[in-house]
Amino acid sequence: MPKHKDSKRLCLRIAKIIANDSEMYNKLLKTKNIPMTDLMKLVDVHPVTVERNRKFIIAASLIINSGLEVIKSYLQLAEGGGEHD
Numbered sequence: 001m002p003k004h005k006d007s008k009r010l011c012l013r014i015a016k017i018i019a020n021d022s023e024m025y026n027k028l029l030k031t032k033n034i035p036m037t038d039l040m041k042l043v044d045v046h047p048v049t050v051e052r053n054r055k056f057i058i059a060a061s062l063i064i065n066s067g068l069e070v071i072k073s074y075l076q077l078a079e080g081g082g083e084h085d
Helices: 005-020 022-031 036-042 047-052 054-064 069-080
Strands: none
Touching: 005 022, 005 036, 005 054, 022 036, 022 054, 036 047, 047 054, 054 069
């Protein structure tokens, strides 16, 4: 998990974008990699930032689309004060 709060929020925002876009999420499941070209069209973030936090973003995307409510609530806390988007 990223150490800084703003980095955590950014990574969770990216994970939500991947999780909510069925085409990108299916590519993630199929290739086990973040579909960078598709993601860069939607997010204005340097690719190195995504690559450095790749494992966290993938894990968060999988958790968001899972039925693991306890872990989802933990991600909400990691987002900063239980804010909901």
